[in-house]
């Protein structure tokens with residue numbers, strides 16, 4: 001397999017669900033946020049906003065609000081060191097797809113700095129619950145934006161388990177090199 005540092009970053013990324021208590025460099029988070037903004041968006045609409053929460057108390061508060069809405073009192077989003085919420089305009093025709101591109105940029109940029117990440121999906125479908133919306137408003141999310149993806153970030157406390165990649169790749173009209 002031909003490789004380079006970008007490919008190695010892609011192949012090394014795994015979802016991390018347990019973080020050590022060690023702050024993340026602010027300048028690396030800034031770079032990660034810039035990478036989020038550079039993701040492709042349908043028709044270049046860029047109808048998204050990124051919220052970087054570095055304060056663990058605020059992240060814990062958000063997790064508590066989500067947990068309350070889900071009926072899971074102990075929900076903690078894996079207690080990340082930082083969290084990036086990706087919010088898209090509700091009527092953005094490809095908002096979810098755009099989010100996915102930004103989320104992957106965030107997770108790969110994090111990986112390139114040795115920072116672990118995991119997609120947190122729990123806000124999907126909960127944004128219009130009044131207590132959740134009130135909290136999003138407190139964080140600065142406009143009423144006409146919703147959040148589907150959040151990236152929990154931190155240094156991995158342990159290696160993730162092995163994961164076999166099983167999706168077929170069908171080659172048509174050419175043969176893969178060995």
Ligand SMILES: Cc1cc2nc3c(=O)[nH]c(=O)nc-3n(C[C@H](O)[C@H](O)[C@H](O)COP(=O)(O)O)c2cc1C
Nearest residue numbers: 013014015016017100118119120121122149160163
């Ligand atoms: C759209 C989407 C939603 C996800 N939501 C969650 C989530 O809420 N919590 C979680 O622990 N992992 C979540 N994940 C991570 C997946 O479980 C993970 O990517 C998958 O198990 C493959 O493992 P890997 O990321 O280590 O390659 C999500 C991933 C995607 C793409």
